Amino acid sequence: MFESLGPLGHDCMRGKKYNGNLMAIRVAVVLVFLCLKAVCPSDAAYQAPQTASQQASAEDAQQKAEPDPYQPPEETPEELAERVKHPATFAPERMIIAAPSDPVPVGAPLQIQITLAPGKLALPIMVVQQDASRMGIAPDDQMFRILAQEENERTIEVVPAQLGKVTLEFTTTYQDNAYVYKTITINVVPTAKELKKFSLGVPPTFPLALEGGEPNLRALKLWPQLTYEGLKDTIRLSDVSAIPLSIDQPEDDPIIRLDEKTGVVYPVRVGKVTIVGNIGGIKATVEITVFATEKDVRPLRRARQPKF
Numbered sequence: 001m002f003e004s005l006g007p008l009g010h011d012c013m014r015g016k017k018y019n020g021n022l023m024a025i026r027v028a029v030v031l032v033f034l035c036l037k038a039v040c041p042s043d044a045a046y047q048a049p050q051t052a053s054q055q056a057s058a059e060d061a062q063q064k065a066e067p068d069p070y071q072p073p074e075e076t077p078e079e080l081a082e083r084v085k086h087p088a089t090f091a092p093e094r095m096i097i098a099a100p101s102d103p104v105p106v107g108a109p110l111q112i113q114i115t116l117a118p119g120k121l122a123l124p125i126m127v128v129q130q131d132a133s134r135m136g137i138a139p140d141d142q143m144f145r146i147l148a149q150e151e152n153e154r155t156i157e158v159v160p161a162q163l164g165k166v167t168l169e170f171t172t173t174y175q176d177n178a179y180v181y182k183t184i185t186i187n188v189v190p191t192a193k194e195l196k197k198f199s200l201g202v203p204p205t206f207p208l209a210l211e212g213g214e215p216n217l218r219a220l221k222l223w224p225q226l227t228y229e230g231l232k233d234t235i236r237l238s239d240v241s242a243i244p245l246s247i248d249q250p251e252d253d254p255i256i257r258l259d260e261k262t263g264v265v266y267p268v269r270v271g272k273v274t275i276v277g278n279i280g281g282i283k284a285t286v287e288i289t290v291f292a293t294e295k296d297v298r299p300l301r302r303a304r305q306p307k308f
């Protein structure tokens with residue numbers, strides 16, 4: 001193999017001067033690197049300018065790294081070992097919550113007063129939102145924080161991120177291993193304030209078949225979607241009862257039937273109709289055309305499918 005390399009191959013076979021030359025090259029490379037490091041700014045000293053979003057993300061990360069003055073510090077292994085020496089108990093009476101009675105706008109910060117029984121907390125106070133379908137939203141900095149504390153009183157701010165009857169679950173644990181779990185239910189309603197985007201979750205036009213074909217050709221499910229300025233995620237509703245909907249059709253001779261809870265649309269007769277969702281003047285619509293059979297619907301459905 002070395003013969004094909006010419007003189008270099010012969011020298012490699014004989015273990016001659018190239019080992020020494022290679023060592024010299026390595027030393028030179030190290031010296032150049034050290035010189036460059038001395039005259040050039042380090043990675044820490046030289047960084048590309050951050051964008052506004054990068055700066056905001058960095059600030060959020062720094063705030064999250066700082067301990068919350070209103071929450072107990074992270075439990076140490078020694079404190080945990082001491083706590084579990086106590087028998088675990090369920091103590092909902094240690095928390096009293098003042099639940100609001102009026103409807104609450106979605107996405108709007110809601111302040112709630114809670115009173116805790118005397119004692120030291122071992123774990124933070126947490127809040128989880130559950131809608132009627134028990135779809136929970138885990139605690140998030142945008143949706144839950146403690147604003148103030150005075151002795152055993154806490155002022156908690158929650159941002160409702162679901163519509164309808166929403167259950168707020170409050171939990172914490174004391175150092176004597178008493179677990180506290182309390183719930184309140186609030187009525188969250190849609191609002192046009194800070195509403196950035198609203199749709200019914202379906203294409204603006206949609207064909208339905210009166211007879212024949214698969215069930216999905218003869219029915220349409222509405223999935224209202226709302227995007228608010230103060231919320232990170234889009235609200236997607238399976239229950240449409242919280243959304244004001246109207247149908248432009250004769251009451252005595254309807255073209256479609258809408259289940260006002262599930263949002264499923266069923267054809268009744270051939271014709272064209274428009275469903276309108278209206279939140280404080282911000283509207284979303286879908287125009288539905290009902291055809292006699294699935295033969296008229298299939299080509300229209302295929303035309304909607306993306307081509308690759």
